[in-house]
Amino acid sequence: MIFVFLLTLFLLFYGIIEKKRYLKSLKKIRVRIQVNGIRGKSTMVKMIVDLFSNAGWSVAGRVTGETPQFYVHDSGWQDQRRKGQARIKEVQDFVSCCDKLNRNAIIVENMALAPEYQYILEKEMLKSTTAVITNFRPDHLEVIGRTREEIIETLSLSLPANGNFIIVENCCSDLHQRNIELVSNGSNKTQTKNGDQKVISDPFEKNYCILERLSDLYDMYPNWWSKTVADWRKKLLPQNYMRTVKFNGKDKIFIDLFTCNDIESTEIILKYLEDSELIHPPYGFILTCRENRPLRTMSFLEWICAGENWTRLQICGSYPALAVQRSLSGKLLKNQQVKKYLTIQPEKIIDKAFENNDVVVGVGNYVRTGEKILSYLEGIQNDS
Numbered sequence: 001m002i003f004v005f006l007l008t009l010f011l012l013f014y015g016i017i018e019k020k021r022y023l024k025s026l027k028k029i030r031v032r033i034q035v036n037g038i039r040g041k042s043t044m045v046k047m048i049v050d051l052f053s054n055a056g057w058s059v060a061g062r063v064t065g066e067t068p069q070f071y072v073h074d075s076g077w078q079d080q081r082r083k084g085q086a087r088i089k090e091v092q093d094f095v096s097c098c099d100k101l102n103r104n105a106i107i108v109e110n111m112a113l114a115p116e117y118q119y120i121l122e123k124e125m126l127k128s129t130t131a132v133i134t135n136f137r138p139d140h141l142e143v144i145g146r147t148r149e150e151i152i153e154t155l156s157l158s159l160p161a162n163g164n165f166i167i168v169e170n171c172c173s174d175l176h177q178r179n180i181e182l183v184s185n186g187s188n189k190t191q192t193k194n195g196d197q198k199v200i201s202d203p204f205e206k207n208y209c210i211l212e213r214l215s216d217l218y219d220m221y222p223n224w225w226s227k228t229v230a231d232w233r234k235k236l237l238p239q240n241y242m243r244t245v246k247f248n249g250k251d252k253i254f255i256d257l258f259t260c261n262d263i264e265s266t267e268i269i270l271k272y273l274e275d276s277e278l279i280h281p282p283y284g285f286i287l288t289c290r291e292n293r294p295l296r297t298m299s300f301l302e303w304i305c306a307g308e309n310w311t312r313l314q315i316c317g318s319y320p321a322l323a324v325q326r327s328l329s330g331k332l333l334k335n336q337q338v339k340k341y342l343t344i345q346p347e348k349i350i351d352k353a354f355e356n357n358d359v360v361v362g363v364g365n366y367v368r369t370g371e372k373i374l375s376y377l378e379g380i381q382n383d384s
Contacts (some may be wrong), residue, residue, distance in 0.1 A: 008088075008375065012246065015272055015352050016336070022092065022096065022237070025095060025096055025099035025351075026095055026099075026126075026127060028099050029095070029098060029099065029103060029105070029106055030104045030129075031052075031057075031105035031106070031107070031129050031130070031218065032103065032105075032106055032108070032126055032127065032128050032129050032133070033048060033105070033106070033129065033130045034105045034108050034110055034121075034122065034126050034128040034130075034131045034132070034158065034160070035048070035107065035108070035109050035110060035131075035132045035133075035134065035212075036110035036118075036131065036132070036133050036134070036155055036158050037132075037133045037134030037136070037137075037155070038134070038135055038136060038137040038139050038140070038144070038151065038262065039134065039135055039139065039205070039260065039261060039262055039264075039265045040134040040135065040265070041063070041109045041110065041134060042063040042064075042109055043057065043204075043207070044109050044132060044207055044210065045061055045063050045108070046060070046063065046071075046077075047107045047207055047210075047211055047228065047232055048061070048107045048132075048210075048211065049061035049071050049107050050164070050228050050231065051214060051215065051220070051224060051228045052105050052107070052212050052218075052231070053073060053180055054224045054227050054228050055215075055218075055224040056103075057071055057104060057105045057218040058073055058102065058103050058104050058105070058106075059071070059103060059104075059105040059106070059107065060073070060094075060097075060098045060101065060103040060105070060106050061077075061106065061107040061108070061207075061287070062080075062091070062094050062106075062107070062108050063108060063109045064109050064111040064277075065088075067079055067080075068080040068082055068090065070094065071107075072101065073103075073291050076274060081099050088112050088117050088120065088121050088125065089109060089123050090111070091108060091111065091121060091126060091299060092125050094108065095125070095126070102274050107226050110122075112158070113140055113143040113144055114143050114144075114145075115153075115154045115157055116133065118154060118155065118157040118158045119157040119158070120160065122157070122158040122159070122160060123161070123208045127160065127161075128160040128163050129163045129164070129264060130160070130163050130164040130165070130166065130186065130214070130217065131158065131159060131160050131162070131164070131165045131166070132165075132166045132167075132210055133165075133166075133167045133200075134206075134207075135156055135264075136148055136151050136155065137151075137193055137262045137264045137265060138151065138262060138263075138264075138299070139261055139262040139296065141295045141296075142295060145221075146295075158178060162166065164217060165212055166214075167183055167288065169345065202272070203268045203269060203272050204232070204233075207232075208229045208232070209219065210215045211225055211228055211229060212225055217262070233290065238272050238276045239276055239278065241255055241256055241257065241269060241273060242254070242255060242256075242273070242279075242285055243255075243256060243377055243381065244381075245354075245377060245380045245381055246380070247351075247354040247380075250358075251353045252358055252359075252360070253272070253279060253358065253359045253360070254350075254359075254360050254361075254362065255273065255283075255359065255361040255362065255364050256374060256376055257269055257270065257361060258288060258363065258364065258365060258366035258370035258373075258374070259366045259370075260363065261272070261296070261364075261365070261366070262299075263298070263299055263300060263303045266300075266303075266363050267303075270361065272313050279359050280308065280359075281309035281359075282309055282311045282357065283302050283311075283357060283359050283360065283361050284307055284310065284311065284312040284313070284314070284353045284354070284356060284357030284359070284361070285310050285312070285313045285314070285359040285360070285361050285362075285363060286313075286314050286316045286360060286361070286362045286363070286364075286373065287300055287301065287304065287313065287314070287316070287355055287356045287363055287364045288315060288316055288317050288347060288363075288364040288366075288369035288373065289315065289317035289318055289319035289364060289365060289367070289369065290318060290365045290367060290368070291317075291318035293365060294319070294320045294323070296364070297319050297320065298315045298320070298323060298324075298327060299317070299365065300363055300364050301324060301327050301328070302327060304363075305327065305328065305331045307329075307340065308333065310336065311335050311336055311337065311356055311357060312336070312337050312338075312339070312340070312352070313336070313337070313338045313339070314338075314340075314341065314352060314353060314354050314356060315338065315339070315340045315341065316340070316341040316344055316348050316349055316369055317344060317364075317365065317369035319340075319342075319370070321340075321342075324340070325341050337348065337356075341350060344368070344369050344372050344373075346372050346373050346375070347376060348377035349373065350373065350376060350380070352378065362374075365370055
């Protein structure tokens with residue numbers, strides 16, 4: 001009994017000492033930027049890292065996902081091996097590492113989903129000097145919330161107590177009481193074939209506005225912001241979502257929107273490509289599904305079935321079969337066909353998709369099913 005008491009006492013004091021040591025390391029890092037939101041966090045983190053790096057800061061960055069990556073100024077982005085499942089303690093380990101490397105700025109993607117973890121990550125682990133929220137789009141409905149109000153409420157738990165907070169779209173009024181910068185969207189103009197100026201909404205214009213605000217906030221020379229934006233405009237050209245492959249002697253186009261993950265993001269990029277006059281319907285759709293994302297599957301299915309811009313839909317991966325069948329019942333037009341695959345067969349799926357369509361759009365989930373389809377497409381491209 002005495003041993004248990006002494007062990008408990010030791011662990012208590014050890015925890016207190018470790019927490020003090022961690023907070024001391026945290027305070028040494030002058031700028032701590034947390035990027036949260038439903039979509040586009042990783043891209044936003046990498047943009048901000050480039051901005052600080054171009055401005056000469058000693059910066060480190062971290063993005064999460066199936067394969068986490070970290071950025072160190074001297075070596076660029078590196079894959080980070082993860083032991084077991086993702087845990088928010090990874091952020092704490094990253095902060096401790098950055099202190100040892102004497103970094104004066106860290107840019108971290110918020111990897112939390114559940115409300116309690118959103119709170120802990122910010123209030124206990126990061127204590128951000130600036131927080132950025134990219135959007136409040138519906139996804140991870142099972143954990144974050146099914147309505148916009150619930151999503152906003154969950155993400156608001158990650159707001160810094162004494163820092164700046166930048167968002168890119170309107171949200172509910174209770175957040176307006178906080179120290180918030182609301183940036184607006186912009187657009188690009190392009191020359192059409194007949195010489196007219198056509199306005200194309202750039203889906204990443206808000207990101208560039210955030211970079212500009214951060215540049216001002218941290219007193220950076222304007223040229224660094226301009227350089228960063230110019231570099232990223234090249235990386236995010238609409239053509240970069242397209243893969244051209246040879247099929248039966250003809251050029252076919254595959255649009256990779258697997259990583260969009262939600263309907264609104266998918267619609268934005270698809271419209272971006274259409275406005276740029278790179279593609280036009282009718283399309284073939286490949287909907288990839290995950291066992292632990294049934295609500296995402298059903299929302300994409302309802303969105304696709306509500307449109308008239310497609311002729312063939314292929315559903316593959318782990319999906320709720322009965323719910324899918326009910327959703328399809330009575331909603332298809334005469335020229336629309338649906339094929340379902342319980343196992344992942346990339347060759348058969350791609351061949352059937354290109355059989356009837358010159359443009360095929362991949363939506364839903366990147367993990368596993370989407371990865372296998374993209375890997376197969378790369379093989380076709382290399383062979384041709």
